[in-house]
Amino acid sequence: MAEMTLIIPQDAVRSRLRWILIGALTLVTLCLVVIVIVSVSGSNNEPPGDIDPPANIPGLPLQMKPWLNATQSPASKEPSSPVTYAPRTTTTTTTTTTQRPTTTTQRTTTRSVPSQMTTVGELSVLVRNANIDVADGIFDPHPDLMVTVVVDGKERHRRRSTSVKDNTKTPVWDENITFDKVNLDEKICFEVWDSDGTSADDRVDDYCMEQTIGDLRSQNRLGNIMDVVLPKTLGHLSFIINWQPTP
Numbered sequence: 001m002a003e004m005t006l007i008i009p010q011d012a013v014r015s016r017l018r019w020i021l022i023g024a025l026t027l028v029t030l031c032l033v034v035i036v037i038v039s040v041s042g043s044n045n046e047p048p049g050d051i052d053p054p055a056n057i058p059g060l061p062l063q064m065k066p067w068l069n070a071t072q073s074p075a076s077k078e079p080s081s082p083v084t085y086a087p088r089t090t091t092t093t094t095t096t097t098t099q100r101p102t103t104t105t106q107r108t109t110t111r112s113v114p115s116q117m118t119t120v121g122e123l124s125v126l127v128r129n130a131n132i133d134v135a136d137g138i139f140d141p142h143p144d145l146m147v148t149v150v151v152d153g154k155e156r157h158r159r160r161s162t163s164v165k166d167n168t169k170t171p172v173w174d175e176n177i178t179f180d181k182v183n184l185d186e187k188i189c190f191e192v193w194d195s196d197g198t199s200a201d202d203r204v205d206d207y208c209m210e211q212t213i214g215d216l217r218s219q220n221r222l223g224n225i226m227d228v229v230l231p232k233t234l235g236h237l238s239f240i241i242n243w244q245p246t247p
Contacts, residue, residue, distance in 0.1 A: 118245035123182040123213065125149045125241055127162050128225070129172040132192060132204060132235040142167040143194040143204065147237070149177045150189040152208070164195045182243065184214030190237060192230065205230040213243050 127147050145168065148161040158179055165171030189208040193201045207228050209216070216222050227238045 119184045119214075120181055121184075121243050121245040123151065123179040123188075123241070123243050125177045125188065125239055127173045127175050127177065128238040128240065129170065129174075130192065130235060130237045131170050132230070133169065133233050143169065144196070145169075145171045145204070146193050146195055147173065148191040148193060150191060151179050151182060151186055152189055153183060153186040159191075161193075181246070182213065184217065184243070185212050187212055188241065190228075190239070192233075192235075192237065205232045205235060207231065207237060213241070216241060217243060 127149065130145065130147070132143070132145060144164050144166045146162050146164045148159050150157070150159045160177045160179070162173045162175045162177065165173065187209055190206060191203060192205045194204050195201050207230055211219070211221075213222075221241075223240065223242055225238060225240055227236055229235075230237060
């Protein structure tokens, strides 16, 4: 059996060996580039963009430069800008709540209520007794005494008298004298008279209350016995004052 001999042209072998050598050099070059980039980035803490592109490395085969330039990103060709850290900004949000006023409509019913403070009423004065020391020679030693009650108002002046008690200096009347339509701002006076049937009556003494009827009412003195000293004869006069509002 005849042997077959494969003859390979020397040019083809050289061409293949050349491309194999170029690929090996390229792989070695890429590894070196990666090692350089990693070492420079770790030592200087600078972005890889600051390193010269691999296509400018001395000794790199001319066949690899077009390929490396094509694969290089456009961003790597631009110079890297320094890293700027923006200051922290604190944002405060203020929430304002506006509350609308609530309007409430309330119906008010007005009814006519009669006034509880009535200033007009009926006055009654109970004249009880007296003890009059009438001096001899000035008045009759045996006087005939009576008491006149005077309602002294701003618009009118009214008076009414008790009966006459004859021949006594200590008369007892127990008589009630009344006046209608008397205001609370009016005052009461008392006059003691010696009645003479043949001549004019003589005023023996008198006494006027300093308080108005309203004052006596506020002091709770109405309905109580009052015993006053007469200024001239220094005698005593006893009476009770009552006032009732007119309905």
